[in-house]
Amino acid sequence: MRSGPRGGHFREQDVASHPLAETGNSFIRIEHVSKSFVGVNALTDVSFAIARGQAVNLVGENGSGKSTLIKILAGAETPDEGAITVDAEVHASLDPRQSVARGIQVIFQDFSLFPNLSVAENIAFSLELAEGRTLVRRRHMRATAERVLERIGVTIDLDIRVEKLSVADKQLVAIARALASEARLIIMDEPTTALTEREVRSLIAIIRRLKADGIAVLFVSHKLTEGLEVCEKVVVLRNGHLVADAPASEFDAGSLAYHMTGRRLAETAKPPLAKSSPAIMSVRGLSRAGVLREICFDLAHGEVLGIAGLLGSGRTELAKALFGLIEVDAGKLLVDGKRVPFGSVHTMIEAGIGYVPEDRLTEGLFLPQSISRNVTIGTIDSHAGRGGVLDRSGLRAQVSNWLARLNIATSDSEAAVQSLSGGNQQRVVLARWLAKRPKVLILNGPTVGVDVGSKTDIHAIIAELAASGLGIIVISDDIPEVLASCNRILVMKAGQIAEEIPGASIKETELARRLMS
Amino acid sequence: MPKINYKSNEFLVFLVIVAFVIVATASYPGFFSIPTLFDLLRNGIVIGIFAIGVLLVLISGGIDVSFTAVAVFALFTTTLTVKQLGLDLPWPLVFLVSVLIGMGLGLINAVFIAGFRLPTLIVTLGTLSALRGFLLTFVGSQLISNVPPSMQQFSRLVIVRGTNAQGFFYSLPWAFAFLVGVVVLTWFLLTRTLLGRNIFAIGGSLESARRIGINVRLTQVFVYAYVGGLAGLAGIIHASMARVANPFDLVGLELSVIAATVLGGARLSGGYGTITGTLLGVILIVMVNNSLILLGIPSTWQSVVIGALILLGTGLPSYQAKRAARKAG
Incomplete structure (x- = not known):
């Protein structure tokens, strides 16, 4: 084998x-x-x-x-x-117990922390538990936490509740807890799924x-x-x-x-589209105090436009503004030549814009609900028959059509979405939007948390969708992904578009350098 | 010195209480007086003990609606047994019997919740109805109006009594010491023992608690037995103070108690809650329940006011949090 x-x-x-x-x-x-x-x-x-x-x-x-x-x-x-x-x-x-006694500690993806307890208590809890204490020794717990955090050279407020920490800090607390138990x-x-480039750097330093x-x-x-x-x-x-x-x-x-x-x-880089392709979406002078400044760009029919930027560059805010999730101070948006006002998700959907969020688990899917319900929820109105009764066989047909087209591997469309792998979950989100026949699809980090094989498949799906005439915006800090899937790349820094790079004209290391500088 | 968090539920409830006292005193000058205070304290004993129990369950990530049925079951069975056997038990023993019956009934909840891992609301809704039905069908539905002498004796024990300048009589019964005892004991349990921290931990994240090796089942069994015991205690105190054991009593009070606890900042999703907040919530609910009549507001308005307080007191902070999140993008 x-x-x-x-x-x-x-x-x-x-x-x-x-x-x-x-x-x-x-x-x-x-x-x-x-x-x-x-x-x-x-x-x-x-x-x-x-x-x-x-x-x-x-x-x-x-x-x-x-x-x-x-x-x-x-x-x-x-x-x-x-x-x-x-x-x-x-x-x-x-x-x-043996495993812990031998010094083996697992930091799970969700970190297994207690959001309602303080940093100090989270770090020292398992140790106190293992020692079979009856009473809480607050000072001792703090001392343990301080000692361990010093060992990895990190300072975090010991009294703050863990729910208030960033993902990267939560991870540090989880590492500190493992160390406290003599790992x-x-x-x-x-460990790197939810971290930005810079946070990955500091994690590597800690390792x-x-x-x-x-x-x-x-x-x-x-x-x-x-x-x-x-x-x-x-x-x-x-x-x-x-x-x-x-x-x-x-x-x-x-x-x-x-x-x-x-x-x-x-995966080969995509060349830019011919100049003549008509614009399906135009953004002019989009601004929001403190996060977005004078953003202008056009998106052509059939184009995949990459927006690359580090965390905090305004990339996610741009996506949210374009989908009406946050309000803007100024700016003009044209979709298919028609003016669309900012500020309402409903209007954006009506205008033909679809958005697949970064954190599909919390923002994009109804995890405990079935695959078929997740696929059809966006278009449920169009299946309402007389008196608002749902046309169930029509719904089923739509579901199996999309499952097949997007290669979603499942034996049962009634299974809960949370039973699917990351790659397949992402496809379910895509299916839901595609069922609405959008003109523009905004994908924020389309392959975060997805394995290599599915990643390539999702890139192929993106290419196929673009070929069918959709305008697609891919927002990502995954440089190989941007290079592999986009015809054109906009580099975002400090809320502005710093640079426009035609596809297939730049190397991975060079793009990384321009993003960081 | 503890820091005061001006955005906390505790502080909000405190402000509402102050506002209520000011309005009440303005429209009825006799409100701000020792007799009113002692009335409040006396009326807060049973609800207060209940609320402390509910707090524990909410922190552990569950909910208990059966405690009133447990209380009435314990108080009625205890009184009936002591009477029928003709025993002249001193009141501490009578109380102990009631607490033990309460614990036993709490263990029934624990079997379903910790043993079979059923949802706590479903289980306690079931036991609420079943216990009350069982009590009325098999134990008795006749009010016992002459409770055993030791219970009557307990009801006459007072810490202070007197008459104020306006000639109003006031007194604080010894039963209040039980509330103080329960508060101190539970505070110690929650903040100073590892068992208490385990309760916070399982309410914060059940899965994480399992992973770091907390005995989740044992912790849950403890929680529901403790709440049952408190319910048994509150029930027998209620019967002793009223000098009557009424099998139709108490049930129906559970939502007010849960409301008091939630107003004080305990979250229904588990992991959060403080004793101070709970006591403030109890004070507010008891004040609304007892004092609106004084102000000439019909008693039917009580539930409207309590409902509005819940919507405002718990809705406002979470609405503000949402707005802040949207502003931040």
Whole structure:
């Protein structure tokens, strides 16, 4: 089941280039671990080692077995076969208490913090709990929190409630909590998903500090590039099999994507459209005090326009203004030659504008509701028959049509949207808008939290939609994505459009430099 | 010195109370007096003990509407048993029996909530109705108007009594000490013990609590048993002070109590709430319940005023938060 000659090659080389893994210096060894759920193999014969103070990047697409592996290490699942060796002690399986006692701490994607409690209490809670305290020792908890935050070189107000913190600070609190419980291996599940470029930088600096402190880090991600620079070693899972285990220096984004998906994904940059294409949307002099200044641009029929900018550049505010989610101070908007006033979502939808928000989980979908309800909610009025009774068979037909067109992998359109993977959730949001036949579609971070394979598919869908005549605006700070999907790129800085770059005329590193400068 | 947060619910409720006192005194000068204060304190005992229990449940992320049924079940069964057996138990023992019955009934809630993980509102709605029906069908529906002598004796115990310059009589019963005791005990539990912090933690995030190894079930069992015990205590105090055990009593009061707690800043979504806020909420509700009549406002208006207070007191802060969020883009 090793896929292709390169995968096998990597494994052989690993033994030679990584004496660490084979000596007594390794902290944890996962040996021939297999696990299946009701007949489906989640993990098959997976073996790798993590040394003290080593950072390992575990990559794989959604469903590759990453989460199962994390759960086994955390003691939440029992492997069917194989063993886990911690400090030369062999375990057939771990339970949560053993796992914590051995110094294994998992930082889940949602950080598992308590929004209603203070920073200090969040950091020290598990420690107090583990020590079996009856009474709260406030001063002691504060001291613990201070000590641990100092260890990672961070200052956060200890008395503030965690709900008031930014995502990046919440993550720091979660890391601090792991350290407070004497962690020796910190497993970070998708730690960079919600972070901006700058926050990712400081996270990487903290991982370096942890390593210097002798703490091992298992950096779990489906994003390709970030792990490479901070991790010594990369382990790739695909369909529950370990397909590569080698020093990070031997990978680049291309080879990683190949190992993860088993196919070569080549995305080429899009050339600009011909000058003659008529504009479908024109924005003139759009301003909002403090966030947007004199924004002017045109969007042509069939064009994919990228708006690239860092967090705080005004990119999200621009999207929200164009969809009427926030009010503006000045500006003119023409859609298909007709003047459209700002400030109301309803008017924007009437005018043919669709918006897929950045955080589709909280803003875009009704998670516990079924896929079909989510797809049809935007057009529910057009299915009302006489007396307002819904035409159910018409609705069903519409749903299956969109599921098929967008390749949404599901066996049951009545299943809850939250049961779908990130990529498929994003497609459901797209389906809902497309069902309304918009003229302009604004996609804010269309592939945030989506794995590589689905990412390419979503880019293909974007290209296809543009080809059918839609004007599409892609807002993103994911540079490869902007390059791969846009005909033209506007660089936003401090609420203004700083630069206009035709597609296929710029390299990734150059665009990154211009964004940051 | 504790900082005062001028945007908190507590402060808002405090302002409303001050405004109410000013308006009431302006239209009825005798309002601002010792007898009114002692009336307020006396009438706040039972609601106050209930509200502290509700606070605990709300913080843990649940809701309990069954406590009034638990209270009336406990008070009536206790009184009836003591009377029928002809025992001359001293009142502390009578109270203890009622508290234990309350705890036992609270454990029924706990079995469904912690054991079968059912939604708390559904479970307690069920037990509210079932307990009351069971009581009236199998235990008795006859009012007991001569309660055991020890309970009557308790009702005569007062901390202070006197007559003010206008000739109005006032007194504060010893039962008030129970409210103080419950407040102190619960404050200590919530802020100084790890168990109390566990209650906050499971209300903040049940999943996170499980992940860091908090025994969620045990914590929930404790919460519902504690609330049951408090309900049993409030019930027997209510019966002793009124010197009558009425099986039709108390049920119907639960929404006022929950309203008092929510007005004081406890969130129905769990994880938030303070004792100070709850007590302020209780003061406000009791004041509205007792004093509107003094001001010549018909008693049917009470529920209108309480409803309006809830809408304003809890709606205004959340509306402001929303506006701020929209302004910030």
